[in-house]
Amino acid sequence: MKLFATIRNTFHEYRGVIHNFVALAFLQATNLLIPLLLIPLLLQRIGLAQYGIVALAQSTMLYFYVWVDYGFSLSAVKTLSEKHRQQEDLSQLFYEVSLSKIILLILGFGILLVIIPLHPAFTHNTKLILGSYLMVVGQALLPIWFFQGVEKMPWATYANFCSKILSVCLIYFWVKGASEAIWVNMILGGSNVLIGVIANIYLSKKYQLVFQKQWLKGIPRQLKEGFFYFTSHFSVSLYMHSGIILLGWFVNEQMLGVYSIAEKIALLLRQVLVMFSQAIYTQLCHIITQGYEAMQSFLRKLFFPFCILIGLGCLGCWLGAPLISTLVKLDFSQKSLFVQLLRYMAFIPVIVCVNIPFYQLLLISDHGKSSTKILSWGALVCILLNVLLIPYFSVLGTALALLVTESMISVLVILKAKKYFFRRYVS
Numbered sequence: 001m002k003l004f005a006t007i008r009n010t011f012h013e014y015r016g017v018i019h020n021f022v023a024l025a026f027l028q029a030t031n032l033l034i035p036l037l038l039i040p041l042l043l044q045r046i047g048l049a050q051y052g053i054v055a056l057a058q059s060t061m062l063y064f065y066v067w068v069d070y071g072f073s074l075s076a077v078k079t080l081s082e083k084h085r086q087q088e089d090l091s092q093l094f095y096e097v098s099l100s101k102i103i104l105l106i107l108g109f110g111i112l113l114v115i116i117p118l119h120p121a122f123t124h125n126t127k128l129i130l131g132s133y134l135m136v137v138g139q140a141l142l143p144i145w146f147f148q149g150v151e152k153m154p155w156a157t158y159a160n161f162c163s164k165i166l167s168v169c170l171i172y173f174w175v176k177g178a179s180e181a182i183w184v185n186m187i188l189g190g191s192n193v194l195i196g197v198i199a200n201i202y203l204s205k206k207y208q209l210v211f212q213k214q215w216l217k218g219i220p221r222q223l224k225e226g227f228f229y230f231t232s233h234f235s236v237s238l239y240m241h242s243g244i245i246l247l248g249w250f251v252n253e254q255m256l257g258v259y260s261i262a263e264k265i266a267l268l269l270r271q272v273l274v275m276f277s278q279a280i281y282t283q284l285c286h287i288i289t290q291g292y293e294a295m296q297s298f299l300r301k302l303f304f305p306f307c308i309l310i311g312l313g314c315l316g317c318w319l320g321a322p323l324i325s326t327l328v329k330l331d332f333s334q335k336s337l338f339v340q341l342l343r344y345m346a347f348i349p350v351i352v353c354v355n356i357p358f359y360q361l362l363l364i365s366d367h368g369k370s371s372t373k374i375l376s377w378g379a380l381v382c383i384l385l386n387v388l389l390i391p392y393f394s395v396l397g398t399a400l401a402l403l404v405t406e407s408m409i410s411v412l413v414i415l416k417a418k419k420y421f422f423r424r425y426v427s
Contacts, residue, residue, distance in 0.1 A: 071227065104140075140196075
């Protein structure tokens with residue numbers, strides 16, 4: 001009875017965080033589960049080789065996601081949590097961030113045109129790579145950061161779910177063979193564009209968001225405020241997704257396809273960490289002002305149980321790797337490699353989970369430079385390890401490089417947080 005009372009009290013105390021987490025969980029679940037459910041269909045329709053190219057394009061677009069988001073998912077959300085939510089404040093922030101994203105979107109496309117000739121897989125699949133940029137446009141138009149800041153995440157969840165269902169239907173009826181692989185990412189992006197436009201119109205009417213010309217002057221300020229978040233996010237993307245980009249130089253499309261499938265499944269648990277991190281961020285911004293005991297209580301009641309659940313999920317992934325290889329309908333010759341890859345990656349989420357509260361504390365307590373340096377060094381180490389290991393261990397080398405990098409980053413983040421934050425409150 002005491003256990004149930006504790007659970008009930010915790011839910012009541014942090015119901016805002018829990019509601020946000022559930023909404024974010026459903027949001028990310030649709031982002032990951034639907035593409036995973038599409039894997040058997042796409043392997044059957046376009047084949048493993050073309051699927052590998054589609055996945056390579058998707059991984060490349062993730063860099064541009066970070067470029068266009070530019071850390072607004074944290075800096076703008078933090079601003080919304082601190083400001084009094086007056087109509088003019090909301091309008092100003094909404095348009096400053098939206099216009100900043102449009103500028104970054106245009107610059108990003110120019111960068112893509114420059115790098116296409118530099119990668120052999122990009123050069124041979126130029127139309128597919130260029131069409132995939134529609135995914136970045138769609139992501140930029142989805143105002144998820146605003147929904148999160150005003151704590152209306154269920155609306156973002158509905159918009160995202162509608163987008164994914166629309167894209168699945170279009171892919172099912174439109175993509176019939178390998179020659180139509182070019183449409184996969186364009187459909188995923190186009191669906192987001194449509195839902196993003198509708199979501200922006202809805203927000204403009206609900207919150208009476210009105211554009212004023214003088215807010216153009218606020219764009220440099222938004223870019224400055226989001227810079228450290230951007231560099232942190234970009235460093236994470238660099239070490240998480242550089243492997244598949246580098247693999248494009250060393251392995252064939254089939255091996256690329258096997259790696260990308262294992263990576264997507266491993267990222268499922270990783271995205272749960274992202275949801276948890278986003279869900280607690282706004283609450284931590286308030287709690288950090290209340291002192292060490294309030295922070296300790298918050299983390300003890302939510303973080304430690306969450307970490308145990310992640311560990312159990314990682315164990316389930318490791319044990320279930322052979323079953324998963326059967327479900328994705330890989331050939332017998334590819335199943336052994338897939339199982340090895342997935343087991344290498346299975347426990348990465350629990351390693352990352354350990355550093356979440358410490359990383360958040362560094363960001364909130366204005367020590368973003370320290371976390372950025374750690375992530376930048378991690379990205380450099382991961383790239384070097386990939387270059388050294390891929391020629392000898394192929395795709396397994398990439399998985400090993402990621403495992404070593406995440407372990408190093410977690411240790412360094414915990415040590416930095418202990419130095420800056422805990423010394424401040426405990427002493």
